[in-house]
Amino acid sequence: MSDPRDDDDEALGWAGDDDPTLTPVGVPERETSASASPAPATAPARKTVLDEAEEAEDLAAERELAAAEAAGAQMSSFALIGFGILGGVYLLFTIGWIISFGRYEQPIDVDFTVLSHRVALALAVAAPPLWFVVTLLVGQRADIRYRFLWLVIGMLVLVPWPFLMGA
Incomplete structure (x- = not known):
């Protein structure tokens, strides 16, 4: 009898996903080489990108709030x-x-x-x-x-x- 965890892992991927010669569609070579590295190395980079995006959204929201307050000033x-x-x-x-x-x-x-x-x-x-x-x-x-x-x-x-x- 097979392990149910193996079936779950197979359901999340396609045959040949680990082939290094395949590159995803629309992704430049630099990103594919970075994504081919082990997962722990890319996880902090993604976290920083997400953090930077959240910080940029927060700054934009603060600017909009300041502009609205300035426009509403008497x-x-x-x-x-x-x-x-x-x-x-x-x-x-x-x-x-x-x-x-x-x-x-x-x-x-x-x-x-x-x-x-x-x-x-x-x-x-x-x-x-x-x-x-x-x-x-x-x-x-x-x-x-x-x-x-x-x-x-x-x-x-x-x-x-x-x-x-x-x-």
């Missing part, structure tokens, strides 16, 4: 007040553009020049709120100083000169 009171004031200035700019273009008489005839003029008026009215919103959304991950810088640049660019000059 702005300072100064920043909120500053953004509110700048938002109010941009709102006043929009109102200034609307008032200044309300003063112009629009011709009833519609040709290309009148149509392009109306498109330019609509873009001029929409520019301040768009600049404000886009600066806040695009600069969300940037430092607060850069957002303030771009908002100040927008204030200088989008001043409603026709309203201020009384035209």
Whole structure:
């Protein structure tokens, strides 16, 4: 009668598994020579690779957690007040553009020049709120100083000169 342990060992392998001339599919020569060595020599190497992989996953998880905490961090009171004031200035700019273009008489005839003029008026009215919103959304991950810088640049660019000059 045969030993049942021999049957179990046979079930886990194929005939010819121990043939050194056979290389596994997709495994380079370096890895096959390392795998051909006795099991105790490869076991610590596999453990280190697994440990390194676990450490890398832990570091990645910690980085994700830190990024989530940084994204959820509240702005300072100064920043909120500053953004509110700048938002109010941009709102006043929009109102200034609307008032200044309300003063112009629009011709009833519609040709290309009148149509392009109306498109330019609509873009001029929409520019301040768009600049404000886009600066806040695009600069969300940037430092607060850069957002303030771009908002100040927008204030200088989008001043409603026709309203201020009384035209």
